[in-house]
Amino acid sequence: MNVFTFLAPFYNIIFSSVQKRQGKELLNKLSPLKGKKVLDLGGGTGKFAAQMFSAGADVWLLDASPQMLKRASRILPSDRLILGDAKNLPFSNNTFDIITLVDVFHHIRNQEDTLSECYRILRPGGSLCLLEFSPECLTIRVLAGVERFFGEPSLFLSPEDLTGLLKKAGFIQIEIQYILVDEYVTQAKKPMLQSP
Numbered sequence: 001m002n003v004f005t006f007l008a009p010f011y012n013i014i015f016s017s018v019q020k021r022q023g024k025e026l027l028n029k030l031s032p033l034k035g036k037k038v039l040d041l042g043g044g045t046g047k048f049a050a051q052m053f054s055a056g057a058d059v060w061l062l063d064a065s066p067q068m069l070k071r072a073s074r075i076l077p078s079d080r081l082i083l084g085d086a087k088n089l090p091f092s093n094n095t096f097d098i099i100t101l102v103d104v105f106h107h108i109r110n111q112e113d114t115l116s117e118c119y120r121i122l123r124p125g126g127s128l129c130l131l132e133f134s135p136e137c138l139t140i141r142v143l144a145g146v147e148r149f150f151g152e153p154s155l156f157l158s159p160e161d162l163t164g165l166l167k168k169a170g171f172i173q174i175e176i177q178y179i180l181v182d183e184y185v186t187q188a189k190k191p192m193l194q195s196p
């Protein structure tokens, strides 16, 4: 059974201040969001998706945990919430302007497939934004050990390794910014002109 099955009822209480801090940081980076079609992949209880919704984005949230989605349904329209797996996204090619993965990528076992899927469903010129944690920091290595104990893959990547995967999937203009000593945001683009 998935760790988020148990965490869902307490998630917003435990992570309230982290969600607020990260949400503020990411909204700054992604604005203006008005009119943009956005997928919050692994959006969990929907806190960040709701912030993007309030900022005028046309937001969708996909998550693998029914329990997390149930929480999200309290603050987002239920027709925007999709139960699914990041490695096989139920959207047509070239659908979204922006895809966000906040504290999600290291939970995903099929990371390469997930990036290929994100690339496929982003519009040419669209942006991918990932918030992740650096395994170079001791705190994150300890966190990885704890998460693995609970059955999570905890595949924390360094910015260099994440950049390598993004390039392999076809992304360009990859920019990394540390927002805390162990926490970084990566933004990357799908090219406007695609090679045949």
Ligand SMILES: C[S@@+](CC[C@H](N)C(=O)[O-])C[C@H]1O[C@@H](n2cnc3c(N)ncnc32)[C@H](O)[C@@H]1O
Binding pocket: 004, 019, 041, 042, 043, 044, 045, 046, 047, 048, 062, 063, 064, 065, 068, 084, 085, 086, 087, 101, 102, 103, 104, 107, 108, 109
């Ligand atoms: C740490 S939570 C982060 C939730 C939210 N992004 C936030 O910042 O509050 C990680 C989320 O990723 C989801 N997740 C993990 N693996 C997934 C996958 N393969 N496909 C879709 N969602 C996944 C989990 O169900 C969980 O809701």
